Amino acid sequence: MEDPREKIKFLLSVNSAHYAEKIVDMQYSLSPEYWNKFGASGRELSLRDAAYHLPFLGEAVVAGDKSIFTDYVAWVKVLFRGLNFKDSVMIKTLECTAVVLKEEFTEDLYNITLPFIEAGIDQMMQDVDEQEAFIDESTEIGKLAKKYNEALLDGNRNLAGKMIHDALANGISIKDIYLEVFQKSQYEIGRLWLSNRISVAKEHYCSAATQMIMSQLYQHIFSAERIGRKMVAACVGGELHELGIRMVADFFEMEGWDTYYLGANSPAATIMKAAEENEADMIALSIAMPFHRNLLKETISTIRKSNMGKNVKIMIGGTAINKNSNIEGFDADGWAPNALAAVEHANRLVTN
Numbered sequence: 001m002e003d004p005r006e007k008i009k010f011l012l013s014v015n016s017a018h019y020a021e022k023i024v025d026m027q028y029s030l031s032p033e034y035w036n037k038f039g040a041s042g043r044e045l046s047l048r049d050a051a052y053h054l055p056f057l058g059e060a061v062v063a064g065d066k067s068i069f070t071d072y073v074a075w076v077k078v079l080f081r082g083l084n085f086k087d088s089v090m091i092k093t094l095e096c097t098a099v100v101l102k103e104e105f106t107e108d109l110y111n112i113t114l115p116f117i118e119a120g121i122d123q124m125m126q127d128v129d130e131q132e133a134f135i136d137e138s139t140e141i142g143k144l145a146k147k148y149n150e151a152l153l154d155g156n157r158n159l160a161g162k163m164i165h166d167a168l169a170n171g172i173s174i175k176d177i178y179l180e181v182f183q184k185s186q187y188e189i190g191r192l193w194l195s196n197r198i199s200v201a202k203e204h205y206c207s208a209a210t211q212m213i214m215s216q217l218y219q220h221i222f223s224a225e226r227i228g229r230k231m232v233a234a235c236v237g238g239e240l241h242e243l244g245i246r247m248v249a250d251f252f253e254m255e256g257w258d259t260y261y262l263g264a265n266s267p268a269a270t271i272m273k274a275a276e277e278n279e280a281d282m283i284a285l286s287i288a289m290p291f292h293r294n295l296l297k298e299t300i301s302t303i304r305k306s307n308m309g310k311n312v313k314i315m316i317g318g319t320a321i322n323k324n325s326n327i328e329g330f331d332a333d334g335w336a337p338n339a340l341a342a343v344e345h346a347n348r349l350v351t352n
Contacts, residue, residue: 009058055291082196228258241288
């Protein structure tokens, strides 16, 4: 018998554009004086946003975990605050979503989905404190991270790169630069974008610049003595946020592992082939978006069914996992919140 939760996720995915159209039509009909002033472009953005909510709802339902959706709604609340949208905008969107799905779903599917939507509405009614800055300027490396961030935000990646090379020359370890400058900088850039202080274009530029600067450090990263262990690192198919897993791969290299970095959007078959060809001891998989949690489970399941999958260790991470570090149900051997913890845990797993 088909799992009703899987069916809900499937319907929310394949029909997202149709549901979004009905949700936005309802919103516009209820408050035409508010919405019509935004014109055609505003309607397109409303359709985009309404459709964007649905994968998070579907993933929460299939996982049986309301926090996946409520964490997302809390994120939207902060984002909309930066855009000067009232909380009532998202609340009304969720209310309209419930009405539309009641029309579109069978009664049993609707009854499963409704509590998740109601949890999202409850979350919108809660106070959400503005996120504190990720960079601590009271430390020397925090001051470096702040200046590095400012250089990137000014569009001066050459100056940002020079800061990093100078820091290395002055004895700051490359691991500290990764964890305290690159990682904290990326978190801070994300916070600034979320609060509408920088554009998405600026956020993309800063990420691309950091990746370029990281690539200039490979002479330091690949100099460690090899220890005879091999690791494949990838973002599962559909996941495009790859900077975190690249940092993980670089940390493994610094510890003497031979790594095979596949990057973003890697299908299970590609990951398995790389692991088999390179006789990997470890596979590290990352997801940033919560609606990829089920895809991560499917990827691991596919790997485990192969001959290679019976012996290789699998570690998972990424912001979508870090929100809830309970990895039960993923069939993974371990989880780590950052690159340093990942390589330490991997060494223990392989040794054991």
